[in-house]
Amino acid sequence: MKFFLDTANLDELKKGASWGIVDGVTTNPTLIAKEGRPIEEQIRLICDIVDGDISAEVVSTETSAMIEEGKRLARIHKNIVVKCPLTRDGIRATAALSKSGIRVNVTLCFTAGQALLAAKAGAYIISPFVGRLDDVGYTGMDLVRSITQIYKNYNFKTQVLAASLRSPTHVIDSALAGAHIGTMPFKVLDMLFNHPLTDKGLDQFLKDYAKAFQETPVAG
Numbered sequence: 001m002k003f004f005l006d007t008a009n010l011d012e013l014k015k016g017a018s019w020g021i022v023d024g025v026t027t028n029p030t031l032i033a034k035e036g037r038p039i040e041e042q043i044r045l046i047c048d049i050v051d052g053d054i055s056a057e058v059v060s061t062e063t064s065a066m067i068e069e070g071k072r073l074a075r076i077h078k079n080i081v082v083k084c085p086l087t088r089d090g091i092r093a094t095a096a097l098s099k100s101g102i103r104v105n106v107t108l109c110f111t112a113g114q115a116l117l118a119a120k121a122g123a124y125i126i127s128p129f130v131g132r133l134d135d136v137g138y139t140g141m142d143l144v145r146s147i148t149q150i151y152k153n154y155n156f157k158t159q160v161l162a163a164s165l166r167s168p169t170h171v172i173d174s175a176l177a178g179a180h181i182g183t184m185p186f187k188v189l190d191m192l193f194n195h196p197l198t199d200k201g202l203d204q205f206l207k208d209y210a211k212a213f214q215e216t217p218v219a220g
């Protein structure tokens with residue numbers, strides 16, 4: 001399973017990248033707006049930090065404008081994946097951009113039927129939003145499970161990216177469901193490290209070692 005960071009914040013990306021386990025980045029207009037730089041500039045800076053797929057989302061809503069904007073975003077860097085929303089115009093733009101060799105991440109997916117549309121349009125990635133479905137009383141993870149099954153049935157090449165992940169449990173369940181990618185906020189990636197028995201065990205190992213050799217090992 002690939003791990004993507006769901007942030008446009010450069011400090012978070014630098015920290016995550018330093019761990020050597022970040023395969024890519026997803027952004028959306030909200031995340032870009034939070035950082036205060038124009039999208040082209042921010043995305044270029046992100047590409048300097050993480051060497052992997054970097055999703056940059058269009059803000060146009062009409063097909064030809066989306067295509068034009070998508071082409072402009074794709075020119076920023078070879079790793080750019082253009083993000084289009086799952087609307088009629090978005091799917092038309094996805095089909096056109098995909099045909100011209102630009103990779104598209106279709107976002108705001110909330111049903112398996114929508115995911116089928118994205119695969120039919122040749123999307124490189126589909127992004128089902130787990131947390132936002134949980135928020136409105138559905139089990140978001142069921143959607144990830146349905147899409148991975150349907151794509152397997154028909155050998156669709158579109159990768160399933162579990163998005164809107166809010167907890168380590170969401171990440172684990174996405175992996176169990178067979179999602180190709182999980183995108184998560186920095187906080188969730190950081191939480192994946194934690195277990196009290198890891199801390200307790202390490203503390204004991206270091207104490208035992210120091211007692212035996214009368215020295216205090218330097219903490220890492």
Ligand code: E4P
Nearest residue numbers: 006026028127132163164165
């Ligand atoms: C990623 O591609 C999505 O934009 C993101 O995961 C949405 O997450 P949220 O529901 O926490 O805003």
